[in-house]
Amino acid sequence: MTVRLRAHHLLCMLTFIGEGYTPAFTENYRRIAARLSAGEGIEIVAGPDDICAPLLSGGAAHCLNPSVVMRDEAAAEAVGRLLGMPVSEGTRLTPDAPMLARLRRNFAFGTIRRACEDCEWTELCGHVANNGFKDVLIVAR
Numbered sequence: 001m002t003v004r005l006r007a008h009h010l011l012c013m014l015t016f017i018g019e020g021y022t023p024a025f026t027e028n029y030r031r032i033a034a035r036l037s038a039g040e041g042i043e044i045v046a047g048p049d050d051i052c053a054p055l056l057s058g059g060a061a062h063c064l065n066p067s068v069v070m071r072d073e074a075a076a077e078a079v080g081r082l083l084g085m086p087v088s089e090g091t092r093l094t095p096d097a098p099m100l101a102r103l104r105r106n107f108a109f110g111t112i113r114r115a116c117e118d119c120e121w122t123e124l125c126g127h128v129a130n131n132g133f134k135d136v137l138i139v140a141r
Helices: 023-037 066-083 097-109 122-130
Strands: 002-005 041-044
Touching: 002 023, 066 097, 097 122
Parallel strands: 002 041
Antiparallel strands: none
8 A cells, every 4th residue: 555645744743653533543643654664665645645535524614725735835946956766746756765854854954954944843853863763663673
């Protein structure tokens, strides 16, 4: 199987330590983290993805906001530039150790974080990065 991710979740996955919007969201994300850590591939999608799923059953899911789409565009551009390939709908990636290390190194340096501007999780993600990504749940095995 393949994990369907929107582009900005390529950044979010780097610092996920088990916190989230709701218990259902966090439980779902933990399952996805285990799948990615086991080497399952990623397919980039436009719009809500496997991580967003628990938030879509409510009223006004923020996953559909224009600001989130802009976050996807900024992340796709930054990650694509870093990896030397276009990142867009349909792109497939493997979250192996070299890719995660490269993304995390550049995340910590701030070179791929433009998509994180005005995100409510920016402070937590910055703290995780500043602490060497200790306790992250997505790790290549």
